[in-house]
Amino acid sequence: MSERATNADMKQYYAARAREYERIYDKPERQSDLQQLKTLLPPLFAGKRVLDVACGTGYWTQFYAPMAQLVAGVDVNRETLDIAAEKNWPQGRVEFRIADAYTLPDDLGQFDAAFAGFWWSHIPARERSRFFDSLHRRLRAGAIVVLLDNLYVAGSSTPITRRDADGNTHQLRRLENGSEHEVLKNFPDEEMLKAEVADCARHACYTALDYYWVFRYEFAGA
Numbered sequence: 001m002s003e004r005a006t007n008a009d010m011k012q013y014y015a016a017r018a019r020e021y022e023r024i025y026d027k028p029e030r031q032s033d034l035q036q037l038k039t040l041l042p043p044l045f046a047g048k049r050v051l052d053v054a055c056g057t058g059y060w061t062q063f064y065a066p067m068a069q070l071v072a073g074v075d076v077n078r079e080t081l082d083i084a085a086e087k088n089w090p091q092g093r094v095e096f097r098i099a100d101a102y103t104l105p106d107d108l109g110q111f112d113a114a115f116a117g118f119w120w121s122h123i124p125a126r127e128r129s130r131f132f133d134s135l136h137r138r139l140r141a142g143a144i145v146v147l148l149d150n151l152y153v154a155g156s157s158t159p160i161t162r163r164d165a166d167g168n169t170h171q172l173r174r175l176e177n178g179s180e181h182e183v184l185k186n187f188p189d190e191e192m193l194k195a196e197v198a199d200c201a202r203h204a205c206y207t208a209l210d211y212y213w214v215f216r217y218e219f220a221g222a
Contacts, residue, residue, distance in 0.1 A: 009181070009182070009183075012181075013173070013181040013183055017175055020175065020176055021056060021057050021059070021080065021083075022057055022059050025059065027156065029156055029211070030156070030210075030211045030212075032210070033209040033210050033211045033212050036209060037148065037209070037212060037214070038063045040214065041060065041063055041064045041115075041146070041148075042063060042064040042066070042067045043067070044064070044113070044144060044146055044216065045064045045067060045068045045113050045115070045144075045146075046067040046068070047067070047068070047069050048068055048069055048111075048112050048113040048144070049068070049069050049070045049072075049109075049110075049111045049112050049113065050064070050068045050070065050071045050072070050111060050113040050114065050115055051072050051074070051104075051108065051111040051113070051114045051115070051135075051138055051139070052071055052072065052073040052074065052114075052115050052116075052117075053074060053101050053104075053114060053115070053116040053119060053135060054074070054075055054076070054101050054116055054117075054118075054119035054122075055073035055074060055075050055080075055081075055084060055096065055117075056075055056077075056080045056084070056117075056118075057080050057083040057084050058073060058083070058084030058085075058087050058096070059117075060115070060117040060148065061073055061084065061094070061115075062087055062089075064115070065089060065090055065093065065094050066090055068093065068113075069093065070093050070094075070095075071093065071094045071095070072095055072096075072097070072108055072109075072111070073094065073095070073096045073097075074096070074097055074098070074099035074101070074104065074108070075096070075098065075099070076098065076099070076100055076101070077098075078098060081096045081097075081098065084096050101116075101119065101131055101134065101135075102127065102130050102131055102134050103134055104134045104135065104137065104138050106137075108138055109138075110138060110139065110140050111138055111139055111140065111143060112139070112140050112142065112143045112144070113143055113144045113145070113146075114135060114138070114139060114143060114144075114145045114146070115145075115146045115147075115148070116135075116145075116146075116147050116148070117147075117148045117149070118148065118149050118150065119147075119149070120147050120149050120186075120188070120193075121149045121150060121184075121185050121186045121187065121188075122183070122184055122185065122186075123186070124166065124168055124184060125166045125167055125168055125186070126166060128196055129196075132196065132197065132200075136200060136219055136222065137222075139219045140219075140221075141219065141220065141221030141222075142218060142219065142221070143218070143219045144216060144217075144218055144219075145197075145201075145216060145217055145218075145219055146214065146215075146216045147193070147214070147215045147216070148212060148213070148214050148215075149188075149212065149213055150185075150187065150211065150212060150213075151187065151208060151209075151210075151211055151212060151213055152187040153210070153211055156211060158171040158172075158173060158185070159171065160185075161182070168184050168186055169184070169185060169186055169187065170182050170183065170184055170185065171183050171185045188213075190206040190208075190215075193206060193215045194206070197217055200219060200220050200221070200222075201217035201218065201219065201220060202217065202218040202220050203217060203218045204216070204217040205217070
């Protein structure tokens with residue numbers, strides 16, 4: 001399957017899943033990790049102009065937005081952004097718009113921070129450099145970048161059903177309407193993440209909790 005087809009399938013899946021997306025955070029075993037993350041994120045973005053890539057329903061945006069100077073949340077799906085818009089946001093400091101993470105438009109402006117929650121894992125291996133190039137064009141030198149995603153934990157994570165020729169792993173997921181979707185979901189290690197931004201990052205830091213990882217770095221500039 002081509003990257004274009006994979007990305008189109010992912011877009012369709014998250015549009016269909018929009019209204020049930022946040023239920024994944026109800027898993028009892030993950031509550032301790034989630035509380036740690038909700039405490040960790042806000043100070044990282046205090047007073048900053050934040051680009052929230054693939055923001056989805058704004059679940060994570062809501063925790064740090066009150067401390068940020070401005071948040072621009074972008075996502076490819078109108079369905080998820082409609083849910084994000086229903087949340088209670090600091091007046092005049094949060095905006096949402098449709099945009100493709102691989103081709104972030106120039107008119108978004110420049111930012112001194114970026115966040116991508118549960119997005120890296122869905123990027124096909126061949127597309128990662130295109131994503132980071134797109135992201136870094138929207139950042140000022142010295143901007144902080146924070147990526148948050150899942151660790152694979154047997155018994156809690158959806159099982160991996162196949163690995164493709166590029167090394168991407170895939171899961172078979174069922175939605176409440178009974179439809180099944182094959183979803184690309186990768187699980188990196190610390191070395192892989194650091195290697196991807198080695199040419200443009202400073203002070204890279206990887207933190208593993210029980211169910212999630214956080215990777216942050218300072219963008220050194222083009």
